[in-house]
Amino acid sequence: MQRPLFSDSAGSGRSSFGRANFGTQKKHRFLYILLICGVMAAGGLGVSLLSAARADKNDSVYQQLGLFGDIFQRVRESYVDEVDDTDLIEAAIKGMLTSLDPHSSYLNADNFNAMKVQTQGRFGGLGIEITMENGMVKVVSPIDDTPAAKAGIQPEDYIIAVDDESIIGMSLSDAVDRLRGKIGSKVTVKVQRAQDEPFDVSLIRDSIKIKSVRYEIFDGIGYVRLTTFSEQTTPGLIDAIDDMFKQQDGNLKGVILDLRNNPGGLLDQAISVSDAFLEKGEIVSTRGRDPEKGNRVYATSGDIARGLPMVVLINSGSASASEIVAGALKDHKRALLLGTRSFGKGSVQSVIPVSNTAAMRLTTARYYTPSGISIQAKGIEPDIEVLMARIETLEGGITREENLKGALDSKEDDEADASDSQPEQKFKQDEIDYQLARALDLIRGVSAFSVLRPNS
Structure with a gap:
């Protein structure tokens, strides 16, 4: 006796149900096969559609290049004056690059050589x-x-x-x-x-002739001005700080780094200047079209200012490399920024040679401060905003007790002695700018508080 496919322990009704369910399973299995085939076909169709889209895009590019060739030929043949082919092509390249942003450009032989000379100072x-x-x-x-x-x-x-x-x-x-x-x-x-x-x-x-580093000492406070970031900047900065420490027998009260009206320059110099004052941490990051190919630069140990209080002066003329330095020192709380908001040039230009004599300057990434803030079109905000102003002495003079007629203990000799006892100032308040004066006051205040700090 042949054994049934499904048991019929509950009678004929149960047996008929088993046969119906088996038919349904076969139907579902067929549908699953159709579905899988459909998915595979859709995948193939997706690839085909993608390939078709790329082909359409390429066709469009070829059409545009063909249009460029037609216009180029028409200008050569029909323009009122004969035009040099090289000049036409160079003008087209310039137009393509300058349409991207204000900093992308074509560098012909003269411009390329001038740029290399400028970075050398x-x-x-x-x-x-x-x-x-x-x-x-x-x-x-x-x-x-x-x-x-x-x-x-x-x-x-x-x-x-x-x-x-x-x-x-x-x-x-x-x-x-x-x-x-x-x-x-x-x-x-x-x-x-x-x-x-x-x-x-x-x-x-x-x-x-750019002297990228200038320095001076005001009342025991070191002042360093960086006018640009050229190949000479970091070595000049290190020499300036060392010399000021020697002049003060190692007793500087603090350092002011003036980056006002500094238009920037070499990225590696901005990094090395920041590193000179930082012991650790990120200095700057760059991110291009592909976020996974971003680059981060970190500081190495060593602070040429020996941990002294620092103030960085910035204004609307502080751009690019200056903003990298200001942003790094601000984010790591290594310095207080004083002045006005910086220029806001936070884009990276790569100089790409395209021949033995020419190159293109192409914007390839954006700069970000250690805290992840983009500099582009935003700039660096100062910790203390101080507008540029002029210091003037008000008329009317000063009246104190000793100036009153017949005042007790008021003698000309005492006045002379008191005058002689005042420390000699190496500068006059009205001979320096207002922002620098406020920076000097800030470091004097920090220095004074450190003296008043109780012993722990």
């Missing part, structure tokens, strides 16, 4: 760092002891004409070419400052 021109904003040439900052600085050019000025010829709408590289010229030659620039009427400034072009 010596070049010819007016001594002014500029950028492009809304089709206008904007001053980032003048460089100390250059024609531009001596003529009173200020950060955030706009240069709208050179020798009575408008440069509004001109590319940044072309504007630079107009501003540069033979050493000793005269140039007149028209400046737009805030909402004031435009005015002319005459300058004599000169060979710009």
